[in-house]
Amino acid sequence: MSEEISLMKGNEAIAHAAVRYGADGYFGYPITPQSEIIETLMELAPWKTTGMIVMQAESELAAINMVYGGAGCGKAVMTSSSSTGMSLKMEGISYIAAGELPCLLVNVMRGGPGLGTIQPSQSDYFQTVKGGGHGDYRLITLAPYSVQEMADFVALGFDLAFKYRTPSMILTDGVIGQMMEKVRLPEFKRRRSEEEIRKQCPWATLGRTPDRAPNFLTTLEMDSSLMEQRNIHLQAKYKEIQQNEVRYQEVLCDDADYLLVAFGSAARICLKTVDLARAEGLKVGLLRPITLWPFPSEILEKYASKVKGMLTVELNAGQMVEDVRLAVNGKMPVEHYGRLGGIVPTPDHVLEALKKLI
Amino acid sequence: MLQEIVISGFGGQGVLSMGKILAYSGIMEGKEVSWFPAYGPEQRGGTANVTVILSDKPISSPIVDLYDIVIVLNQPSLDKFESKVKPGGTLIYDDYGIRRKPARKDIHVFKIEAMDESMKMNNTKVFNMLVLGGLLKILPMIKLENVMKGLKKSLPKRHRKLLSMNEEAIVHGMEIISREG
Incomplete structure (x- = not known):
């Protein structure tokens, strides 16, 4: 971490963190509420310093396929x-997951469906953790709830992507993207050399070399028995990720009678609701999934036998609530509270909803 | 200390940048800060607002129900935010173009004629700094020297020559705020 404290938007923090991580390329197409990512990258002009490429593609489809190509060369590449706009990228994301290629994706969610609204929302939970693109693939999904985490999760997302050769997603929304907070940016890391990439990514298609046969990346397999083997391999990898990479935060859960379960901006709002509830003598805690996939099912199952009820709070019509219900498996009631279409609930709204459950 | 503040006015009045200077000043004072803008289709002539929170402790929600301090710079903002002042809280308004004055009796109301003053000064660009000065006069939550440091931090380098003009406006703003109720 650098010593200096900066004040910046979550979107800006992502851009700074990408350059400092030593990322090789960003390919994107502007859209509110995340355009500050590409704007900040253009301002930072890292091609003059670290050599990182920043490109505004002609469309989202072009951008994700540039990421596909860069990732195939073992480069640390990203899009947002x-x-x-993320819906348009889903075909490419399925290909990248099938090709077992690392990359970082960022979705700063706005209200949908359709063209929707530019206001904040969390209604792409299903799209991100349950598919989105076609086929049996998964995305490592990180849900930052502060500007500091927006910066920190860039490195985490890239590291996990390379560790497991699979795309990671930072799933956030207009609240976290647009708000400014204090942030300590990570230290600068040098971009990897070609030699280092060859070593780290022996599968990368870097061009024919004299000492080995050419690498070959494809997602097409006409023989179904071979395609099944590919799928079995992917599923084994996903199982390993589920075993190793679950992350969550517990706030005052120990003595709680009721748990709020929320991620990202909704979790920030719930933090205050916990304070308000505790001031009224209600024993309320917050469990915040930090990875949405893999989902922290085990810890929720543990609390299912300790608390009287859970309320998921989401800026959507009830998406993560399905995973919470699966985790607690009917041991106690799980209710949902959410606002739709870009409306952000306040801590008092959440408290009212919680009291209905109690 | 926890101060939950909203600043609301017309787009182009410098509402967001005033909030940014306040947030930077908070950092200079060693506070935790958050700055959350209404980032809708706001534009010059439309309405814009920003929530700024200053606190000694880590800030939970950047979005709040009621505010300790509401600063409104036009009629639509007054209509929207008068009811959002906490009882015992503070409302600061500029009465330029105001047709309906604040009515609540359970809050402290202050008036600052910053728009008139900035026009008199023939420099409407310092309007928001006059308002910031007024705020700091009645709620000296941040030392003036830290505000000046925050101002310097938040001004792009190319605008550093405007520093002293803005500093003077902040000091002048402290002189033109008056209590109404």
């Missing part, structure tokens, strides 16, 4: 968009 918001909801409707």
Whole structure:
């Protein structure tokens, strides 16, 4: 971490963190509420310093396929968009997951469906953790709830992507993207040399070399028995990720009678609701999934036998609530509270909803 | 200390940048800060607002129900935010173009004629700094020297020559705020 404290938007923090991580390329197409990512990158002009490429593609489809190509060469590449733009990228994301290629995706969610609204929302939970693109693939999904985490999760997302050769997603929304907070940016890391990439990514298609046969990346397999083997391999990898990479935060859960379960901006709002509830003598805690996939099911199952009820709070019509219900498996009631279409609830709204459950 | 503040006015009045200077000043004072803008289709002539929170402790929600301090710079903002002042809280308004004055009796109301003053000064660009000065006069939550440091931090380098003009406006703003109720 650098010593200096900066004040910046979550979107800006992502841009700074990408350059400092030693990322090789960003390919994107502007869309509110995340355009500050590409704007900040253009301002930072890292091609003059670290050598990182920043490119505004002609469309979201072009951008994700540039990421596909860069990732195939073992480069640390990324793209970002918001909801409707992310939908356009889904075909490419499925290909990248099938090709077992590392990359970082960022979705600063806005309200949908359709062109929707530019206001904040969390309604792409299903799209991100349950598919989005076609086929049996998964995305490592990180849900930052502060500007500091926006900066920190860039490195975490890239590291996990390379560790497991799979795309990671930072799933955030207009609240965290647009708000400014204090942030300590990570220290600068040098971009990897070609030699280092060859060593780290022996599968990368870097061109024919004299000492080995050419690498070959494809997602097409006409023989179904071989395609099944590919799928079995992917599923084994996903199982390993589920075993190793679950992350969550517990706030005053120990003595809680009721748990709020929320991620990202909704978790920030719930933090205050916990304070308000405790001031009224209600024993309320917050469990915040930090990875949405893999989902922290085990810890929720543990609390299912300790608390009287859970309330998931989401800026959507009830998406993560399905995973919470699966985790607690009917041991106690799980209710949902959410606002839709870009409306952000306040801590008092959440408290009212919680009291209905109690 | 926890101060939950909203600043609301027309787009182009410098509402967001005033909030940014306040947030930077908070950092200079060693506070935790958050700055959350209404980032809708706001534009010059439309309405814009920003929530700034200053606190000694880590800030939970950047979005709040009621505010300790509401600063409104036009009629639509007054209509929207008068009811959002905490009882015992503070409302600061500029009465330029105001047709309906604040009515609540359970809050402290202050008036600052910053728009008139900035026009008199023939420099409407310092309007928001006059308002910031007024705020700091009645709620000296941040030392003036830290505000000046925050101002310097938040001004892009190319605008550093405007520093002293803005500093003077902040000091002048402290002189033109008056209590109404």
